[in-house]
Amino acid sequence: MGVAIFVIAALYLWQARGFQANFGDILGPSVFPTMIGLIALVLSASLVIAPSGSVSWPEPRRIARQAAALAVMGLYVLFLGQLGFPIATFGLIAALAVLMGGPVPQSLAVGAALSLGLFVLFDRLLGLPLDLLGSWFG
């Protein structure tokens, strides 16, 4: 962990040196990033040398469930434009509900009811334009 932050801080610092402005600002664009980058470098180095705390990562089955949830969310964004809001949101809610241990029929029902409910609430009542059908059906 400390190593990862150390590497990021080092890259950040290295980039900071590259910022240059040729006109009259007294601080310039690179001083502040250099300051915070340096402190981050020192602190992360100290975490590498003297780590604190221990992490218990979840068991593989649960990590798979978390990865699935992330994938569902990513796919949602990817296909939101193609499927339209109600259908995509139905998929999102139902899939997450199942992943969280909901019974399948009820999860589907909750997804159907709430995706339509949210569409009516946002699009019709709040005037926030949402895609009803998407490019595949519309």
Add this chain to the structure above:
Amino acid sequence: METLSLLGHGFSVAVSPLNLLLLVSGCFAGTLIGAMPGLGPVNGVAILIPLTFAFGFDPTSSLILLSAVYYGCMYGGRISSILLNIPGDEPAVMTTLDGYPMAQKGQASDALAISGVASFIGATLATIGLTLFAPLLARAAIHFGPADYFALYCMAFATIGGIAGVDPRKTLLSALIGLMIATIGLDPGTGIPRYTFNSFELYDGVDAIVALVGLFAISEILILLEKRLVQANDGLRVRFRMPRWSVIRHTLPASGRASVIGFLAGILPGAGASLGSVMSYTIEKQISNARNTFGKGDPRGVAAPESGNNAASGGALIPMLSLGVPGSGTTAVMLAMLITLNVQPGPLLFEKQPDLVWGLVASLYMANFTLLILNIPMIGIFIRILTVPTWALLPVVVAISFVGVYSISNSHFDLYLMIGFGLLGYVFRKLDITLVPMVLGLLLGIDMENNLRRALSISGGDYSILVASPIAVTLYALTALFLAVSVWLSLRDRRRQADPAHQGGALD
């Protein structure tokens, strides 16, 4: 007197029909969010921010809504603590200690009423304190120069993680990572793009709201997916009846003491409501535990933490409004909303926008009365809503987060960014790195750099201006003292770790 007339003006702002409606729905939603395990004030307020943008409210109305939610969460957190022994949110942890034993003894309804009244006392006293002290602090803060603000921000980053429990290096790193993210985008001083990797989406920087919703709402889903999913609905069949007045009267001194402690804990940067409730409970136990009744269902052990956390949430609004430096996670999130709406909290806010400040203060008084009614006579509604299972609730929260963020920017890129922040938030939480300093860094980063820039322009590039004023020197001294104490405490904790008797850890 001046304060009273300003407050009167505030009430005239707060009683507009829209603001009243927002107040009541905010109180209701807040109690609900607070009551549900897994959703607390920080996530609740973070999820609702995009919605306030979708509605297009003005800053005053948005702030009234979010503050009502914030106060409501503090009331609602106690419900599942008492009935299920599961704290509804972080600050309600201490309420389980005596609240659940009371429920087991068949006194659930007494415990709910006592804690409701205690919440009311804590929140009302804190609101009175806010009315009195926030203008004073704002008046003092007028004298702050750019170098002093730079020092103040340094202090905020060093202290926001709280004193005990967490490794101070991790807290600082969290703040620094927030600052690093804040430097993404066009540099406000020179117009040079920094860390944008030639991506135009990043030229405007990372929107704080996108980051917040990801960090708090999406990461919560990942945390919940990791735990075994239990659904505890036992103990929810409570018939509520009003308790005898004598039962409540007995707890009033405890509530009074706890309110003062909680209020002070709330004003301190970084302490927040959790520390407020922990300190109030511990101190009340030392005062009143003569017959060894604490932890076994002592009504005063229910009243003290509830007054404490409600008073702390009022206190935490003071530095946020008058200095622009939030005292807790939730007020940091509220600051994000204000900045996005182009309202810069700080001493000038009191002069330039009295409608906003005093409208908010007045609505806090009204929120307290609303919450008292919602939380004692109408508590049955919330108990029933607690039976909604998590698997049905959280996916909807995610869907609302997506719609809300999408409504701000209409950008798919921001949605991916939000998921990314969710993953980052989850990993950081697993590593015991608190997210609040990161949010604060993200919010204050640009302002911090600008103040540094201004200070150096005044001095012509001479860095000694940073330590030239007595205010700045005092702030640096306090920061150093604070860091020294927290390093010492964490070293002591590490030595104690071998000894299981002292395990417990921090709650913030």
